[in-house]
Structures are given as C-alpha cells and as structure tokens.
Amino acid sequence: MSALETPALIVGAGPVGLFQVFQLGLLGIPCHVVDALPHAGGQCAELYPGKPIYDIPGVPATTGRGLVESLVEQIKPFTTAGTAQLHWGQLVSTVARQDDGRFRVGTDTGLVFTTQTLIIAAGAGAFVPRKLRVDGLEALEGKQVFYPDSDDIVAYAEQRGIRLGGQNILIQGDDDRALGWALDLTRHLATAHADAATLRPASVTLLHRRDAFSAVPALVARIQQCRDDGRLRFIAGQITRADTDCAEVNSAGRLHAVQLAKQDGTEESLPVDVVLASLGVSPKLGPIADWGLDLLRKQIPVDTEKFQTLEPGIFAIGDINTYPGKKKLIVCGFHECVLAAFGVAEIVFPGKPQLLQYTTTSTRLHALLGVTH
C-alpha cells in the first residue's frame, strides 16, 4: 500500500499528544496521530477517567475524562479541517530513516507513513491488553483466544468472524467488560427462537482467580442471578495449561480444553473452544525501545531547547522523555509541545524562522482557529 505523507507524525494521543496537534496547527503544520487505544486520552482515559485532577493551570478541578474532552475540543479546528488526522488502534511496529532523510513508520495494522518529523508522546508506552501467560495460548491468539477491545462482544465476534454458536466459551476477567460479555452471551442461551441459534453458545463459563469482582455492583448482581439459575458457571481459579490436538510445542493445533487450578485446591479440565479475556491494559514501550534513542531507564533523553532526541527529526514529549529537572506532570508536557512545535517547524520550513504569534491578537491564528473578532 502507498504511504501517507506528512510533515509530522505524533505517536500517542494522550493529553500531551493532543496539545501537540494544537501547537503544530498554530504553526500551520499538518500532522497525523496514531494511538494504540481505540480513543483519545492515553493514561488519563485508561487509568483515571473519573478521578479528579487539580493541577492543570487555570482549571481548578477536572477529571481525566474532562481534560481529554477539553483538549479534543481545542484541536477541533484542525481535526475538522482535516489538517490533523487521528488513527486509533495503531501500534507503531517499525521506524526506519529513508535515504531522503524522512522516516518510514509502519503500524501493526499495516498503515505506513512517510514523515519529516516524528514526535513521540507515548507516555509510559502504548496501552495494550494484558495477555494470559500460559504456554500454548499465545499461538492461539486471534484464532481461539481473544482480547476484545469492545464492550459489544457480539459485534466484535461478527467483525472478526468468530463463531459463538455451539461453542464452549470461557470468559476470563472481573471487570465491567468481562461481566458484560458474560451477560450478553448467557442471554443468547435463554433465547428460544431459531435465529438466535447462531449466537447460542454450548456453554458460558466465567473465570476469575477469586469469587469477587471489580465490576459495578449492579453487574455483579445480575451475574449472580445467572449463576443461581444455572445459565452461567463461575469458576474461581486460573488456567495452567492449554490442551490442543497437536502435541508439538509452538505448533498450535486446535484448542479443545484448558487445565484449571482452582481456588479450592482442586484441578479441572474444562472443554473450551473460545477464550475471551479482559485483563485490563498495561503500558508497553514496545518497539520504541529498539529505535536507537539511547533510552535511559525507559526514558528518552531530549534537549530542553526543542525536546529533540539524539536522532535529528525525532522529538519526545511528556512522560516518556527525560532531561535535567524533568517532572512527569501534564503541565510540563504542554510546555514541551510548544518548543517541540518550533523545533519541527525548523525542519518543515527550513530557513524560515517562525515568529511567535499570540492567539489573543494574531488574525492569522484567528483564521486558523476559525474564530472572528
């Protein structure tokens, strides 16, 4: 496929990545943004969407969600105009400098960018689903083992061509998402009419290491009802082994059962055709660690003039960078966006120093922002 050409590619759409879009936009620099999550916000959205934040200057109190919404609103002039394009569910997998000095950046879904500058705003790394650590299950991912990034399990299964009807389904997890899947799938167990047959599993089992859940009480109560009336089996325990019809290691074969170590000390072999796991997300630096940026304890060293890395054209802002005095605070990342934007401008507009303009007075900025005075 042909590469998307851009002056600037931002990796990470947390608060700092979003504000980088804004600062580039003020300098008239179009950009693309990729993020591993299916939505904006990064840590703010994943780790503390509803929790309070008191130290954003000029915002006495907000939440992770509130801050992200404001920033998404703030960059609308650029996302609406199409000068900033955001791509969700994209994990950067390859970065290479081309002969012409630009970077060729590929993602795990096959997107390819050719960019003059790369701005890493990846926080603690990409938020990727936590995986089951059981020998043999890794090779089954995408075949019989899934980590769905959606609450709507039926739609997810349809999109991926995952057969649910007639299958023994094991759901592992204790959060809203896992319990929601269990409720949706057991509902189809109870539906009598023929159309539902394609969705009616042979069995639904919910697995968590103990009989206590982090999901909201209302969901837990409905799960208990399904357990009480026998539609849903709950097991407190963990998977210890995957049993496939192929004995060779690393040659997956077909999963037909998992071996469970149960909380009560017993073991059980459970017939399983499909595993759906929701184990939360964890940040992973991923391939950034291999980009040759001389990482310092998983941080990327930058200068404080442009927040540029040792690799000219690659900038790093927010929690992922380090420099003398560095504090991992959102407010510091915002400042880094400003100076990085001017650093990017030097590369994108060589020999044309960019004058600092003020949104209060500049008619050029007013036009860019779509405001009139």
Add this chain to the structure above:
Amino acid sequence: MSALETPALIVGAGPVGLFQVFQLGLLGIPCHVVDALPHAGGQCAELYPGKPIYDIPGVPATTGRGLVESLVEQIKPFTTAGTAQLHWGQLVSTVARQDDGRFRVGTDTGLVFTTQTLIIAAGAGAFVPRKLRVDGLEALEGKQVFYPDSDDIVAYAEQRGIRLGGQNILIQGDDDRALGWALDLTRHLATAHADAATLRPASVTLLHRRDAFSAVPALVARIQQCRDDGRLRFIAGQITRADTDCAEVNSAGRLHAVQLAKQDGTEESLPVDVVLASLGVSPKLGPIADWGLDLLRKQIPVDTEKFQTLEPGIFAIGDINTYPGKKKLIVCGFHECVLAAFGVAEIVFPGKPQLLQYTTTSTRLHALLGVTH
C-alpha cells in the same frame, strides 16, 4: 519596622506568579507575593482583560480576566489558609543578600521581607502609571501632582489628605478613569448645600492632546453635557511647563499654574492647584535591572533545570526570563513554575529530596487542597 520572614517571595502576581503560589503550596512551602498593581493578573488584567485567549491547554477559549479568575480560584486553598499572602501596590525597590544568605527585600511602601528564595515573575516589569514628562512636575508628585490608582477620586483624596475644595483641578487623560474623575468632581460643583463645600473645587479642567477619547461612549456623552453647560472646561493640548512660586530648579515650591501648548497652536497659562493624571500604565523593569542578574536584552538568563538565575536562590519565571528555545507564552511559564518550585524546595528543605506527588492520588495533596475523596 520588623521584616516579614518567609521561605519564598514571589515578585509579580500575573498568571505565572499565581501558579507559582500553587506549585509552592503543593510542596508545603508558604510564600508572599508582591505586585505593583492593586489586583491580580499582571498583563492579562492590564492589557487584555476582555480579549480572548485560545492557547491555554485544556481551556479552548477564555479571556485575560477569565484566566486570572480561575488561577485566583485555584490558589484559594493557600490564600485562605494564609500560607500564601498577597500584597498589592508594592514595587520592589531594594534587594540585598544578608550575611545569613537570605535576601532582604524592600518595597516602595516600606514593606520589608526576609526570604530564603526570591522568584521573579515580573513579566515585562512592574506596571507603573505613566508619568507626565514636564520639568518641575516630578518634584511635585505626591504633593500637588497625583497618579491615582483608583476610580473613586473622592475616597482617594480623603485617604491621602488631598484638599479638593476651593482648588483649581486639572485632570489629564482620556480613559474611563480620567473622565470618571471629571464627572465626580464637577458633580460637587453643582451641589448647593454647605456640607459639599469641602468637596467643591474652584474649577475643573480636563486636558487631553486632542478632542477625542478612549473612554466608553456613555462617559464621553456625559462629559460633553458638562462641557455644554459650562461646569467643565476641556482643553485640547499639553502641559509644557510648571509654574511654581520658587524659581530654583529641583526645589519644587508650590505649583500655581501650568503653561499649555494647545492643539489650535496658541498657548495659555492655566491656574492649577492639583493635577490628577491617568495616562495608563507601562511596564518598567525598575530596580530588577540593577540586581546584578546579568540581564540579556532586559531578560534574565536562567537554567532550564530549576529556572534559577546566576544568583543562587533567585529564580525567574515567565516572560522575564530567557534560555535556549524560550517562548514568551503563558503555558511555558506554568512549566517553569513547577521546576522552580522544586528548586526552591531544595533550598527550603535542604537534604530532603521532594518526591513528585499527584493531585489525582495523593492524600497529602488532597489535605493541602482541602478536598476529600
């Protein structure tokens, strides 16, 4: 008088100075703040209170006034608790390092501070009233020539013991404030009863270089009415000389008249006892220029680790500092506050490195901010 002792003194209560209060507060460091203006906000309040600002991160649109109000709200936990004390109408006039390493800082009204650290957040300098540049008038300031920082001229005159009754009063200026004074004083001309006699001037004259005003139309219309009915005289022109009863230069004597060069090309000698001028404010670096901080084109060089100047213990943040990459933006000043706060903490809590805590999770910060979760 005895000096006020404090770990930190902030010079300037613009947006950056205000956020410095917040960042020091989070580290448990009490502070005092001085500003030359009678209120918070600095340039935001003086130059663009009603104008829009679009580049505060997470605040898609606000105004100079709106931003300042939010910041004043944000530091309330500290101003309410008294750990941050703000002093208005204070121009720093002297800074000297004591033998014990602390700084002794004096203001033009006689306040004296002894502080471990000094944080200069003075923007383009202190906003001080523009003065009349006429030989002989300077020596009369505070005696017969005044630059009132108040809209209520009667209250101002009472506080300062300025006699208005029976005096020939000359008001120079064209803004809301100057025209408001003129209206208030002419009102007393029209009042018949005896009590008003102490406030009844002999005459009120409004002087501006041309017959056009920057004040709001409603005020201009009321001024025109006073001119029409003969209570107020307006002269388009400028003062060229002060006539006092003492011929010696620099020995003020008593002002009895000013020589005017009028717009129509003629001259006039106008009897005057009191001059009230409102010529706007202009930023002045003032004594900061003499503090030995190696100023670079009126900017103070700082490091980017703590935003400390060449003088240990003196920090500079916001528009007044300079370093490689510096951009004069409020968002950059906010970042500088954070790192300066940790720099101050190293001096205030020697040998006790301060851990970065998050307002989202830290119960210590929640207690400081007076919020409960």
